[in-house]
Amino acid sequence: MGNHNKGRNDGGSGIFGTASFSATRAVIDKFFCLLLKMRSIPFISWPVVFALWTPLAFPAIAWAGGFSIAGQGARAMAKSAVIADSGQPSSVVYNPAGIAAVEGLHLSAGLSLISPKLAFDGDDESAEASSSNSYIPYGALTYAIADGYTVGLGFSIPFGFNLDWPKDSPGRFEIREQALQSFAISPAVALDASAYVTGLSFGVALDLVAATFFFDRDIRLGNAEGQIRFGGDAFGAGGRIGVLYLPEAVAGLSLGLAWRSPMSLGFRGTADFDVKEDEPRSALPADSKAYARMDLPQSLLFGLAFAPFDSFNLALDFNWFGWSSFEELALELDNGSVLESSKDWNNSMAVRFGMELDLGIVGLQAGYAWDQSPIPDGRVGFSSPTGDQNIVSGGVELDFGGFTLAGAGAYIFPTSRANGGELSGTFDTSAWLVNVTVGVAFDTADVVEKPGSVEQPDT
Numbered sequence: 001m002g003n004h005n006k007g008r009n010d011g012g013s014g015i016f017g018t019a020s021f022s023a024t025r026a027v028i029d030k031f032f033c034l035l036l037k038m039r040s041i042p043f044i045s046w047p048v049v050f051a052l053w054t055p056l057a058f059p060a061i062a063w064a065g066g067f068s069i070a071g072q073g074a075r076a077m078a079k080s081a082v083i084a085d086s087g088q089p090s091s092v093v094y095n096p097a098g099i100a101a102v103e104g105l106h107l108s109a110g111l112s113l114i115s116p117k118l119a120f121d122g123d124d125e126s127a128e129a130s131s132s133n134s135y136i137p138y139g140a141l142t143y144a145i146a147d148g149y150t151v152g153l154g155f156s157i158p159f160g161f162n163l164d165w166p167k168d169s170p171g172r173f174e175i176r177e178q179a180l181q182s183f184a185i186s187p188a189v190a191l192d193a194s195a196y197v198t199g200l201s202f203g204v205a206l207d208l209v210a211a212t213f214f215f216d217r218d219i220r221l222g223n224a225e226g227q228i229r230f231g232g233d234a235f236g237a238g239g240r241i242g243v244l245y246l247p248e249a250v251a252g253l254s255l256g257l258a259w260r261s262p263m264s265l266g267f268r269g270t271a272d273f274d275v276k277e278d279e280p281r282s283a284l285p286a287d288s289k290a291y292a293r294m295d296l297p298q299s300l301l302f303g304l305a306f307a308p309f310d311s312f313n314l315a316l317d318f319n320w321f322g323w324s325s326f327e328e329l330a331l332e333l334d335n336g337s338v339l340e341s342s343k344d345w346n347n348s349m350a351v352r353f354g355m356e357l358d359l360g361i362v363g364l365q366a367g368y369a370w371d372q373s374p375i376p377d378g379r380v381g382f383s384s385p386t387g388d389q390n391i392v393s394g395g396v397e398l399d400f401g402g403f404t405l406a407g408a409g410a411y412i413f414p415t416s417r418a419n420g421g422e423l424s425g426t427f428d429t430s431a432w433l434v435n436v437t438v439g440v441a442f443d444t445a446d447v448v449e450k451p452g453s454v455e456q457p458d459t
Helices: 030-039 046-053 074-079 096-101
Strands: 105-122 126-128 134-144 149-156 160-164 177-192 200-221 224-245 253-260 263-275 288-296 299-309 312-321 328-333 338-342 348-358 362-371 389-399 403-418 425-442
Touching (some): 074 348, 074 362, 074 389, 096 200, 096 253, 177 224, 224 288, 389 425
Antiparallel strands (some): 105 126, 105 134, 105 425, 134 149, 160 177, 200 224, 224 253, 224 263, 253 299, 288 328, 362 389, 403 425
8 A cells, every 4th residue: 555645545534404594695606606506496495405415414512622523534534633644635624735645636535424412411301412313425636737736625514513402401491403514615735845845745725615504492481482593504715724744854754734714604594583372472573684603713733643664654633723712602683683692612622643554455544532622611501512522433444456445433432511501410422423435546657756755654
């Protein structure tokens, strides 16, 4: 499985219930024109459109780092630490500098299945959230062009969550159902700068994100109950910058650094108010157009990898997320009134460790991650129930030359965290994850090796 720079063709790597949004934003980048055209068909709503891209939403407990999504693709899920990878198409999603060493044309696509478990164990009342399986797609395309340049295109789900509590949940006045679904198309370009500094490469990527957001919760009306629902869609853009360095003086060492910009998503949709009993409808605001803004954090990712010999390598990643920017989630109605939900999250970090053994046709990966929750103790609740998480993972990849098939699995160990609200009790979470990814390489034999390549084991 050869040269680390040539790289094994990457094995690496809904949810809105019955909500139907009344309008679609006028313009979303040309990458999403098809989605907009489909939305104009009377019987196709945004939930249906997004179901064609991502069958279900991402469970809130799949990773603790807020609601950013890691481990997209089999190899990334199995190995966990991938920021210092070189020669992998999946780097277009993590560190775009890593695609500078990909030769020829590479295609990679995968699907993750997530089976979560989330329950509230209270002193007086208990509830269990929906545990239906969810699916997360991933894709990457890279092509090496002349003069040390490589271009790429990534398809990923950068942020997401899905919480679906029973209608009689004790936390229904905080949240009953809540979901964020996103889909990103990420064009990227990378430069192999080895002609200037041996082993150095740079990469940049643009993240074009279409997203939908939905929530549903009960409200008190004297002795009766009402309900508020909001559904909206948004478009946002952000960017990523990556650097990768394979120092010639230390054979087998790879250092990676990537930065993802913050992003704001402004969701425009409709707020619906309903009464459940005989309370007069006038007790609630009129249904209206509404706006909600969500500030997503910047992140800084550092990784190092070391191959002590040709068929084995170790990797370590340190991830930082600026979740302190997520201070509140406010819903602004057409009449100017605002419904606020304070968040006040903390910055968080994750530490990931991975290893890989190359046995020729067969490659084996294993990993571990500690993922810190950004949710402070006083903000833990039915809308934000997760704590720090410990995740173990492993996978296998079969390399048939121009075609690879990879599978991975991960387990999030059970965690328990006390509710920070009025109800006394704890939230218990755990999850299983599996992924299957296929990769195809074209014309790699016809590409001349790039200058300054450092011989390291393929990952």
